[in-house]
Amino acid sequence: MTIPSFEGRSTQKAAVCHGAVDLRIEDKPIAAPKDGEAQIAMGVTGLCGSDLHYYVAGANGTFKIQAPMVLGHESCGVITALPASYAGPLAVGDRVALEVGINCKNCHYCKIGRYNLCKGMRFASSAKTFPHLDGTLCEVMTHPLDLLHKLPAGLDLPLAALAEPLSVVLHAYRRAQLQPGARVLVLGAGAVGLLAAALAKASGATTVVAVDIEQGKLDFAAKQGWVTGTHLLPRGARVSGLDALEVAKTQWEGLQKDEVVASVEGLAEGFDAVFECTGVESCMQLAVLAAAPGTKVLYVGMGTANLTLPIGPSMIREVDLIGVFRYCNTYPEALALLGSGKLGDVSKMITQRYPLDRAVEAFEDLRRGKDKDGNTVIKAVVGNLELK
Template structure:
């Protein structure tokens, strides 16, 4: 059903901590330069879960009801006025949406680093106010210059992976690695798994993944995205000196693990460490695992104030590199997803839910397993009929 034949739509709206409501909302007409998209699928991620559980993501607290979701793909339902013909967008096109709207005029934007735009409005983020609604709804109007046609061979459901893969591409570009590199990935959520897949596809000879969930590590190994895994024991999220002790103990355990010992040369550390959790103790572990003169990429969003073991890092000339979202990645991410070079990335979409069942998706993501005990990798929520589910 097209938006023209109906006036309201279903939306999944967060009003606060564990206060998620399925509501009916108006469908506005697209404005100048916008296209209207029938959203097919949204992948849930860690920031969505934080908003669901706490009504906030770090220091960014919801001030008004907010539609969650930002990893999405859909089908163009209408073209608004004055959409540039050079975009070659037409009704019926399958597309992915880049959901950060930058100002295009600040210094960062002019340099092409629009991910650092101080005026960025990001869909489903409470960082700016008024908030910009996300993708967990039936229809959304979006700037045409942030909408990308899918390669013909790319399944519509996989369009939702372009957003986390963009984060990974941005991090990998900042790492500037060569084939044959030895990589450590801490955390095997969607971003961590895609980091492993990209590292293997880029010629890394050793890719070791670390997590506290054995099921996710087993999944990474089943896809041949890693050469070894190590499951850290679960423990409290601690900080300061206590966290540093945990990190040191974790590195000793990591070095002693069979996965590390079985790969020649890793006793001296890794060529790059991708920290994809944002957990302080893991962020502290990362520099200890890096080889002399190498890099740590902080991909996970950590706390605003944290303690890092900078002393050893400085003496070893280990570069600590921040990674914030992405810039100029979407076309490459979509091409890479369509190429098949990353392997069976579609298997990451472990669970599918209709919009009206979004709360079940969030609860399964919180547990890390569904009600049958199956590991949840990436829950997908949306109009399942559009993706043949």
């Protein structure tokens, strides 16, 4: 492998979001690594739902862009430089995945290992904190050494970029505390939902039903063998509050009549766990209705700032509503899973690849859900397609 060099260069290209539907390829300075950091030539970055929210609306829920910000956080690359003082296990040329949440390491949550809850965390490409921390849709960046994870041998860089969404799913699955034989409902068959289904199936779930409004995504999940059934929801205008609850009730009635749900004894009363991966209010309400008494809802999807949930039905049926915010202590397991093949051929999730200078096209395709050739967008990656 030829290790990229940035010697003699002072600037690089990056995809910078200035606001709603205002993404520009701009010059940014190249930084040398400080003590405790490495310089990394970026491989590819997977585009995420939060990236799309920033691109479309200039905000993700209540997190609004206050200054131009480089997007992207599902990333991997190759170490190109290390500080002279470094004497650790990483070396120039190592292929690494970047865990992009930089926590304070000193607060209560950091000290007990739940660093995803650190109030001082700065997360690349998130407008939650200001000044914003730039993301990974660039040619080269510096990053803390302790948040770089060396890739298993043979794991391709684009596949390694899936470690970030898989980490979200692993964190949710740990919080669910499911046993083999569980019956799982996954709302949303985007990348996170598909990985949730794949992990559930690989972990011994006997029933995995995926729900989405796009038949192409459901067909993809079924073809990969990650689900035992799928259910297509009708498209409709987004509504909120009690209107959304009425939509959710109708959707649950339709799910209960679904052939797969009706054929499994007791499943019409609800699932052992519902992974809500859309962030759409009606789906977040549907999740409560579709959970069996005494089970759990995992709220993985984000994007709805304020919402109404049917708390009454959850209380009287002892359904636990569990928030899932990013992840912690997951990257080594996520990379090992991706390298092991236990989840199946998840590389097929990467359906579109774009060089950095076509980032706007990538976001527009993601926004439509189809590329220019009419192919369904499952996971689009952007960056240096030549880096191996």
